[in-house]
Amino acid sequence: MRNLMTHIRQSLALKLSIGILLMAVPVFLVAMGVLFVESRRHIKQEAMDHANAVLSTTMQHISRYMKNVETATDINDWEVTANMNSDSILTLSRFIVEMNGNLDGCSISTEPDIFPKYGRYFSAYSVREQDTVTTVVEGEYDYFDKVWYKKPKTLGKPCWVVYYDESDSLEVTINGLIASYSKPLYDNNKRFVGVISTDLSLKHLSEIISATEKPYPNSYFAIIGDEGRYYLHPDTTKLFNKTIFSDFNAKSHTDLITLGYEMTTGKEGNMNVKIYERSCLVCYQPVPDTNWSLALICPDDDILQSYKRLSYIVSGIIIVGLLLILFFSFLLVTRTIRPLNRLAERAQRITSGEYDQEILPSPSQDAVGRLQNSFVTMQKSLKEHVNEVQQMNEEAAQRNEELVKASKLAEEGNRQKDIFIQNVSHQIRTPMNIIIGFAQILHESKSMMPEEELKNVTNSMFYNARVLDRMNKMLIDSSTRGSMRELYANKNDRVFCNEAAQYAIEKNRELFPLEIKFETSLPDNFYIHTNRTYLTLTIQELLFNASKYSDGQNISLQLSKTERTVCFIVEDTGPGFPAEDSDRLFELFTKVNDLSDGLGLGLPLSKRHITSLNGTLAIDPSYQSGCRIIIELPIV
Numbered sequence: 263m264r265n266l267m268t269h270i271r272q273s274l275a276l277k278l279s280i281g282i283l284l285m286a287v288p289v290f291l292v293a294m295g296v297l298f299v300e301s302r303r304h305i306k307q308e309a310m311d312h313a314n315a316v317l318s319t320t321m322q323h324i325s326r327y328m329k330n331v332e333t334a335t336d337i338n339d340w341e342v343t344a345n346m347n348s349d350s351i352l353t354l355s356r357f358i359v360e361m362n363g364n365l366d367g368c369s370i371s372t373e374p375d376i377f378p379k380y381g382r383y384f385s386a387y388s389v390r391e392q393d394t395v396t397t398v399v400e401g402e403y404d405y406f407d408k409v410w411y412k413k414p415k416t417l418g419k420p421c422w423v424v425y426y427d428e429s430d431s432l433e434v435t436i437n438g439l440i441a442s443y444s445k446p447l448y449d450n451n452k453r454f455v456g457v458i459s460t461d462l463s464l465k466h467l468s469e470i471i472s473a474t475e476k477p478y479p480n481s482y483f484a485i486i487g488d489e490g491r492y493y494l495h496p497d498t499t500k501l502f503n504k505t506i507f508s509d510f511n512a513k514s515h516t517d518l519i520t521l522g523y524e525m526t527t528g529k530e531g532n533m534n535v536k537i538y539e540r541s542c543l544v545c546y547q548p549v550p551d552t553n554w555s556l557a558l559i560c561p562d563d564d565i566l567q568s569y570k571r572l573s574y575i576v577s578g579i580i581i582v583g584l585l586l587i588l589f590f591s592f593l594l595v596t597r598t599i600r601p602l603n604r605l606a607e608r609a610q611r612i613t614s615g616e617y618d619q620e621i622l623p624s625p626s627q628d629a630v631g632r633l634q635n636s637f638v639t640m641q642k643s644l645k646e647h648v649n650e651v652q653q654m655n656e657e658a659a660q661r662n663e664e665l666v667k668a669s670k671l672a673e674e675g676n677r678q679k680d681i682f683i684q685n686v687s688h689q690i691r692t693p694m695n696i697i698i699g700f701a702q703i704l705h706e707s708k709s710m711m712p713e714e715e716l717k718n719v720t721n722s723m724f725y726n727a728r729v730l731d732r733m734n735k736m737l738i739d740s741s742t743r744g745s746m747r748e749l750y751a752n753k754n755d756r757v758f759c760n761e762a763a764q765y766a767i768e769k770n771r772e773l774f775p776l777e778i779k780f781e782t783s784l785p786d787n788f789y790i791h792t793n794r795t796y797l798t799l800t801i802q803e804l805l806f807n808a809s810k811y812s813d814g815q816n817i818s819l820q821l822s823k824t825e826r827t828v829c830f831i832v833e834d835t836g837p838g839f840p841a842e843d844s845d846r847l848f849e850l851f852t853k854v855n856d857l858s859d860g861l862g863l864g865l866p867l868s869k870r871h872i873t874s875l876n877g878t879l880a881i882d883p884s885y886q887s888g889c890r891i892i893i894e895l896p897i898v
Contacts, residue, residue: 282591287584302566306543309565310532312477313545317558320474320483321547324556327364327470328462328549331443332420334362335460342370342458343449348377348384348399355388356397358460366390366440366463370447371405372456389461410442410459420445422552424464424493426502439464439493439502464501468494478564487554490522521546525555534562697727753875755794759828760786762794763819766801774809782821790828791898796871800879803864804832804891812836812888827877827894835888839881847881 338358342351351370358368371385385405388397405411409425424441444459464485471483471494485494490505500509506522517535521544524531528548535544541562548555623635760782767778801819808817812834820831839847850866872879877895 282587287587291580305566309477309543309560310545313481313543313558313560314532316474316477317545317547317556320471320558321549321556323470323474324467325550327467328422328443328551330362330364331460331462332551334358334365335368335420335443335445335458339445339447339458342447343455346376346449346455348380348386351384352386352397352399355386356395359388359390359395359397362460364462364466365460366466367461369410369442369459369461370456371411371459372447373454374406376455410444411457414444414446414457415454418446422554424487424491424502424554441467441493464494477558478560480564481558481560484557484559485549485554486522486525486557487552488526490526493554525557526553528553528555753793754791756789757792757794757797758786758789759784759821759830760788762798763801763821763830766798766805767819769798769802770805770809773806774814776809776814776817778805778809779816779818780820781818784821784823784828788823788828790895792875792877792895793871796875797895800868800871800893801830801832803868804893807864808832808834808836808889816888823897826897828897830893830895831890832893833885833888833890838886838889 335358338354341354345351345354351372355368355370359365367387367389369385369387371383374382377384380399381402383400383402383405385400385403386397387400388395409423413423414421420443422441422443424439426439441462441464442459443462444457446454447456447458449455467485474483476482482496483494484492484496486506487493490507491502492500492504492506492509493502495501506525507519510518512519515536517533518537521533521535524533525546525548530547532543532545535542537559543560543562543565544557545560546555546557763780763782767780770776770778805817805819813836816833816835818831818833820829820833822829822831847865848869850863869879872893872895875895877893879891879893882890882892
């Protein structure tokens with residue numbers, strides 16, 4: 263494997279071939295992908311058109327069948343009111359069924375007490391049983407609240423209804439389901455006298471639909487009616503007992519719930535849905551003159567059979583195409599760069615010191631030929647400049663000697679600077695110790711000096727002593743010794759962030775009795791691994807500057823964290839820093855105003871400390887009300 267990678271790195275032909283492949287292969291794959299996707303879309307569109315055509319044909323069969331039922335009812339209903347007697351009604355009920363082979367039954371039911379000899383109810387019912395028609399007067403049967411009687415009476419016009427025949431004794435139903443065309447009957451005085459209802463069994467309707475050629479082997483039809491109830495479905499246990507809304511979970515099958523609303527509101531269209539985790543195309547149309555909707559469900563597995571076969575063909579084309587692209591690109595590149603390889607071989611000999619190696623001019627005017635002729639010219643120039651190079655090497659050696667001497671002088675200057683800083687530190691510490699000693703004596707003695715004046719004197723002495731001590735520590739810290747100490751300092755202290763911040767606030771209060779607002783979003787037990795000394799010194803220095811140079815009214819220390827860092831933010835409402843000086847302030851011994859107090863070490867050393875802790879310290883340029891400095895340390 264290693265030898266192969268080395269060969270690829272050294273072979274320009276392979277590199278160029280791979281480069282061509284990297285450009286050609288994506289274009290080839292995109293083209294094939296577009297073809298593949300377009301083929302899928304075209305197949306889906308053809309499937310949708312085919313399914314809609316089958317659905318429309320089936321709908322025509324159903325409509326014609328139902329229209330025959332309606333016609334048989336409409337042309338005979340006048341005889342009921344014209345011959346309003348029980349024998350005529352029984353004869354007409356039988357006649358309608360016998361004369362219309364599409365009907366499974368006919369019921370003519372009247373209002374209460376129209377025929378006293380039959381009591382309150384009178385309903386003549388004829389039913390087709392195999393090759394005969396049976397006509398009976400139904401026994402006491404409270405049909406006034408049945409949907410096939412009540413609905414046309416309420417609407418005052420004919421309508422289709424589906425109801426559940428609990429007895430299912432006629433053997434013409436599917437699980438007791440009957441579709442009836444019910445029409446109200448009125449006498450000459452426009453008075454409602456009853457209902458004529460012609461029955462169309464959903465079993466026969468299912469047979470009509472089943473006789474239709476299905477577009478795909480596993481496709482099937484379904485009819486949905488009121489409230490999404492199943493009137494026709496291959497799974498007969500769903501009929502009339504379940505709805506499309508109760509059959510599926512509304513949260514996990516929003517597509518099916520949407521389909522249910524589309525169908526129950528009488529809309530026509532197509533939808534892609536998942537039925538029991540199986541993707542399907544559903545085409546649906548409303549059944550004319552009803553509130554039913556007929557749907558044709560086609561599984562995607564059937565629709566995309568040809569698409570799957572196409573995928574194998576396309577995969578083969580892609581593999582063969584890629585191999586051909588690889589072969590011809592490598593062949594073309596190899597022939598093209600063969601002269602370049604010869605030129606590279608001779609140039610390699612020249613670089614190894616064989617300056618007499620001759621490169622012959624090329625008669626070709628292509629890029630490789632021009633390159634070879636350029637090498638010929640370059641070889642001539644190389645011979646002319648060899649002496650100049652040797653001379654330059656001698657001069658470079660002399661300059662290197664001078665640089666070594668200058669480096670030694672710089673090191674000596676650095677050493678002298680460290681000695682100077684240590685001497686200055688010693689000179690400052692002597693009076694500082696005296697001041698601290700006298701301050702302690704005055705503070706602890708019972709002097710005759712007034713208490714308020716004594717307090718002011720001692721506070722002043724303590725303050726100046728602390729300032730001198732701070733300056734001394736910064737001078738030592740800025741020296742090489744301080745840098746080395748920082749370099750080797752332990753950076754794995756367990757530092758509780760809230761505790762370290764509060765410690766810095768307390769130390770600052772010894773110099774400035776100011777109220778510092780402390781805000782934190784961290785729990786008290788939150789900690790990071792870092793150097794406690796350098797972190798608290800840095801926060802103290804930022805609080806010292808905020809207390810000394812701001813108005814002292816709105817100083818705050820805020821703690822927060824991100825996913826990877828913890829932030830310490832010191833904010834005040836002082837004069838702030840000019841934007842153009844923000845970068846310069848982090849250089850040693852640099853101050854905004856040369857006449858201002860301090861040594862110009864506070865911010866540079868603070869930034870150096872935080873940087874040594876793998877963190878960042880920066881001035882927020884977006885803050886305009888004073889100064890805001892942000893420390894970010896990694897959470898480890």
